[in-house]
Amino acid sequence: MKTIVTTAIRCTPETIGTAKQIAAELGLSFVERGKTSVSRIQEEHDSGVVAVTKERLEYYTKGSAKPFFFHPSSSAFRTRRPLLEDPLISVSDLEPGDVFIDCTLGMGSDAIVASARTGPSGKVIGCEADPVIAFIVGRGLKTYSELEHLKAPMERIEVIREDAAGFLQQLPDRWADVVYMDPMFDEPIKGAVNFDVFRDAAAGHQLDDRWVSEAIRVARKSVVLKAHFRSADFEKYGFERRVRPNTKFHYGVIRK
Ligand SMILES: C[S@@+](CC[C@H](N)C(=O)[O-])C[C@H]1O[C@@H](n2cnc3c(N)ncnc32)[C@H](O)[C@@H]1O
DSSP, X not given: OOEEEEEOSSOOHHHHHHHHHHHHHHTOEEOOOTTOOHXXXXXXXXXXXXXXXXXXXXXXXXXXXXXXXXXXXXXXXXTTSOGGGSHHHHHHTOOTTOEEEESOOTTSHHHHHHHHHHOTTSEEEEEOSSHHHHHHHHHHHHHOOSSHHHHHHHHTOEEEOSOXXXXXXXXXXXXXXXXEEOOOOSSOOTTOTTHHHHHHHSOOOOOOHHHHHHHHHHEEEEXXXXXXXXXXXXHHTTOEEEOOTTOSEEEEEEEO
């Protein structure tokens, strides 16, 4: 998707400088905002818009009036509960000191929960194929300052701006303890917070043989898949399905 970088209408020399820097880093054009509305910029440039405001980075995909921005999402409450009761932690058997690869970083909530579990002696890598999402979430993870208990787990996450299968291919056998995949659902989940805005921007890649076989090769302990309860991928790729009654998504695991 074509994207340009601009500022908020109320801009400062700092936000202009940051916007230019981000545009250069992502290889995108910087456009002066002036008094122009986001929708007008979207139309004129036939593109999505990243707007640098004093507080945050906002990503308006083409045609969307609502922005995507970094926030801790479900990790805020999941990290307040006993981590062993979190379905991702229990299904993956993730332990302190482990290396966890999140192939589909998205908003980063699962990676933050995993990082709270692996702790300072462990490692969490989050792979994100969409460069703008990767940039916004990567920066959010490093600069977040609201909930104290999330700061260290967020800071420890390393973001890789790359397609997951290509990244896994570069790693030696059994390099990580757990490899996790949460690709976009084919079927949208009604009522999922922020999902509509996110869906437009996110890479829609589905699982394939190469991605799953690389994940199995790189994982030492388990490969975990999260998918819609109607997804046939669990059976197709040999994941043991963990049915969670009354939830729209299930986890599946391949134990090594
Ligand atoms: C459903 S979201 C993941 C949500 C995430 N688990 C969270 O807690 O916020 C899927 C994300 O993975 C990204 N994605 C999809 N296929 C990918 C791939 N092959 N490699 C890397 N990222 C991918 C999408 O761009 C999207 O941001």
